[in-house]
Amino acid sequence: MAVVLLLLLLRSCGDDCDDAASTPNATLTITATPSPAGSQVGKSVESALERVRQTGLSVVVHDASDRDEKPGGDWTVCFEMATLSKVDFAAVPDGAPCPKKDGQRIPWPKMPNVKGATYADAVEKLGDAVGAVTIEAAYEDEAAYDTNNEAGDYANWKVCFQSVKAGTRLAQEPDVILHAVEKDDACPSSKGLYKNPKYDPDYLDREYAEPDDGTSADDGSSADDGSSGDSGSSEEDYYPGDKGGCPPGGCYNPCPPGGCR
Template structure:
């Protein structure tokens, strides 16, 4: 009985009418032959109908679009295309099939429409297998007009084409941008062929938030590149993450330089909870809060220091 139900789907994929007849026979057999319970027979009946529908759908039997006759304009276009192909020389057909820069699957469709047999291979020296053609882009092609064949050489859609078929992919390499302003660094990276939309930014001070790309570009002359990853002359492939560690300062800031390491210093030293003023005098007997003062003078601190005692002199 299960084999008969499976036969419904198989025949329905080739002929909807034949599948329908077998489905009726299967339904009768289900209710007469096997000693199944009522609910099992109802389920088998519904299953036979479902199998017929699925089989017919997979086989294209229910595709009305596939059985529609082309309209007058479509027939005229097809006739004109056939006449043009018949009157064209092989060289003209080969030239028309040039699909450099297009997805490989589209290029092969156009070539087959022109009457060519297609082949494809990896345009890079790695000689990788091409599985999903929609994810590859045509770089080179070679046609044989006499044999009516075209061989496409392609790379993955996010990869650059090599200078010649089978050559190395010309991945960009990182320039040295350490010490440059953000605007200058962004210009150099773009000229090197690196996509700025994939660029990651980070701050180098604990008391400064990481800027967005828009914020860094707006104040691009104040943001400076302190660290870069990867290093200079590193090949940047499609999976390489390029990041810049930025510091920000102007001529009026107390600190105007990059730290020795990331996330280790404060742009404003007084923001460091462990910071102590170098200008304080005396012992700690008169201190309150975080400053060190004497009984006669509250001491001297920089603006922004934590818990400065009353009467402290602020110096900028």
């Protein structure tokens, strides 16, 4: 506007224009007003800072949550407050939801309970709130593996266990492992069990008996039985040997203690 007025004045000055133009030390000042940067909500802090600095305004950025951390360039702008000379951005970490108001807690979503759901339904229900959703077999003697139901081979398997407990705040999109069984199978009571117990290394078949090697057999005889029956010894068949000796039961001595008279 100032430039337009100046041109109009120059055109209307007539013969005096040459004198005005030749006047020494004449200056012309044009003041430019910084152009607005536009809303930067939803953009990265790095991008927002660069855009505002191009306008000539000063800019600051702070944590939009209650954690009061130093924002990084990859954080996302949630709120902005601008004056004639400065813009103040409030941002949260990349991937985090914005709080309802500046300075409040980040409303992280909570882990839902997907037990009993099919693997395909669980993946859909978890959506973008988590990272990779991997399936593994709930029984140790079965195998299953897929991520985010990409292959689709286990889409109808039933979820028995989930690695992230229901109700847990899903900060930073954690990866989740779901342990499942085939559609019509029952879930094990706990992880680490075998569908067929015989595949368990610690399994002991009660119907299987070790072969008898004869060492534990009891034929009713004992060491004491050697003194009975024909196999026993008696005084009649006792042979003292070359060195002599008494028969079993001791030697017979007809003399009383003190000797015979």
